[in-house]
Each structure stands twice: as C-alpha cells, then as structure tokens.
Amino acid sequence: MYIKRHLEEQVLEASRYYPVIMVCGQRQVGKSTMLNHLQGKGRNYVTLDDMNARRLAEEDPGLFFETYGSPLLIDEFQRVPSILLEMKRIVDQAALDGEEVNGRYWLTASQKFSMMKDVAESLAGRVAVFELSSLSASEVEERRACLFHPDLQALRERMNSSTPKDIHQIYQRIFRGGMPKLVATDMDRERYYMDYVNTYIERDIKDFA
Numbered sequence: 001m002y003i004k005r006h007l008e009e010q011v012l013e014a015s016r017y018y019p020v021i022m023v024c025g026q027r028q029v030g031k032s033t034m035l036n037h038l039q040g041k042g043r044n045y046v047t048l049d050d051m052n053a054r055r056l057a058e059e060d061p062g063l064f065f066e067t068y069g070s071p072l073l074i075d076e077f078q079r080v081p082s083i084l085l086e087m088k089r090i091v092d093q094a095a096l097d098g099e100e101v102n103g104r105y106w107l108t109a110s111q112k113f114s115m116m117k118d119v120a121e122s123l124a125g126r127v128a129v130f131e132l133s134s135l136s137a138s139e140v141e142e143r144r145a146c147l148f149h150p151d152l153q154a155l156r157e158r159m160n161s162s163t164p165k166d167i168h169q170i171y172q173r174i175f176r177g178g179m180p181k182l183v184a185t186d187m188d189r190e191r192y193y194m195d196y197v198n199t200y201i202e203r204d205i206k207d208f209a
Contacts, residue, residue: 001184005034006145007132012038014128015103019091022077022107022119025132027199030180031108032075034132039106044068047075054079061086070104078109084122091126134178137162 007023011034015021023031036045046068048054057064057080065072065086077083087105094101119127138145141163149155165173176182176189179196 002033002037003030003135003139003180003183004142005030005132006136006139007130008034008038011035011130014130015106017102018126018128019095019101019103020087020105020107020123020127021103022109022127022129023132024109024129026134027110028179028181028196029132029134031110031132032073033180035073035106035108039071039073043071043073043106045073045075048079049076057083065090071106072104073106073108075108076110077107084119088122088126135180135183136178137173140173140178140183 011021011023023035025031032047039045046053048057053064053068056067061080061083064083070090074083091101091104094104119129136145137143143161146158148158177193179192181187182189182192
C-alpha cells in the first residue's frame with residue numbers, strides 16, 4: 001500500500017529547474033519508495049548497497065554512468081560520494097551541448113551530515129536538497145498539509161478535516177510511530193524497532209567509525 005507524501009509536489013517541481021534532486025532521511029522512511037512512485041517509465045535505478053554497482057562507481061565512475069544511463073535514480077549514493085564530481089562533469093557538458101539536464105539525476109541518502117560537504121563543493125547551484133521524515137498524521141489520514149496555527153478558526157478547520165481519536169488511539173499512534181512499514185502493516189512494533197536499531201549499529205555507526 002503506497003501512502004502519498006506531501007513532499008512529492010516539491011520534488012517534481014524542483015526537477016523542472018535542477019539537474020540533481022537529493023532526498024535525505026533516516027533509513028526506511030520511504031525515500032526510495034516515493035521516488036520510485038514518482039519516476040514513472042524511462043528512469044533507470046541503481047542502489048549503491050549493491051556491491052557490484054558500488055565497486056564500479058568507485059573504480060570507474062565514468063563507466064558507471066555510461067552503464068546505467070540517464071535519467072537515473074541512485075539509491076544510497078553516500079556510499080560512493082566521489083561519483084558527484086563525475087556527475088557534475090556530465091551535467092555541465094550536457095548543458096554546454098544544449099541538452100536538457102533538469103531532473104537528470106535523483107539521489108537518496110541516509111547520512112545527510114556526513115556528505116553535505118561533498119554535495120556543496122561538487123554540485124553547488126545544480127542540486128535541490130529535501131529531507132523526508134517518517135509519516136505525519138496528515139499523510140496517514142490523507143489530509144492536506146498545513147502549518148499549525150493557534151488561531152481559533154484555524155483550529156476549527158483543522159478539527160473538521162482530521163479523524164476524531166480518543167486518548168487511547170492517540171497514545172497508540174504515538175507509541176507505534178510513523179514508519180511506513182508499521183503504518184501499512186500489522187508488523188510487531190518491538191520486533192521492527194529492534195531490527196531497526198541493530199541495522200544502524202551494524203551499518204551506519206560502523207561506517208562513521
């Protein structure tokens with residue numbers, strides 16, 4: 001079951017003006033799912049969690065881009081940040097040749113702060129950066145996104161559009177959280193978060209160390 005994200009329209013709009021779109025966020029919040037849902041036909045996909053793709057990107061970034069072509073969605077690109085320089089070269093050359101470059105590369109990353117320096121240095125002026133969080137209450141209930149405002153009229157309108165919940169339902173929503181897999185399935189919460197924490201310890205924290 002796919003749940004519409006409020007960030008979708010902003011990503012599509014930015015793709016009209018920027019060659020590179022980067023969506024950051026913690027693991028399993030739905031970055032790849034959202035972009036795969038938006039991309040339609042014609043955009044290739046590769047994840048740098050794949051050892052063969054990662055090795056090719058590290059050893060020969062030019063051949064990597066020739067192999068996977070464009071437009072291209074690169075998942076977990078922070079595993080090989082050196083590909084950004086080759087991406088910049090390709091985008092700049094294509095622009096000089098008069099080709100359409102906007103929306104050419106979509107990237108996802110689970111470690112925003114560890115690679116923003118590389119992004120800023122390599123793709124300044126060429127990339128739009130977004131951050132995706134877990135599902136909000138309005139996304140779960142398929143409501144329009146709006147900023148909270150304490151004005152009484154705004155609160156009334158907000159109440160009219162939201163699903164009424166008692167204290168136990170509110171607590172359950174908070175306790176279970178907004179991770180897409182927990183919202184879309186009846187998976188055991190404790191099992192999910194245990195595996196989630198172990199994944200961070202075994203992969204991301206190890207990479208940082």
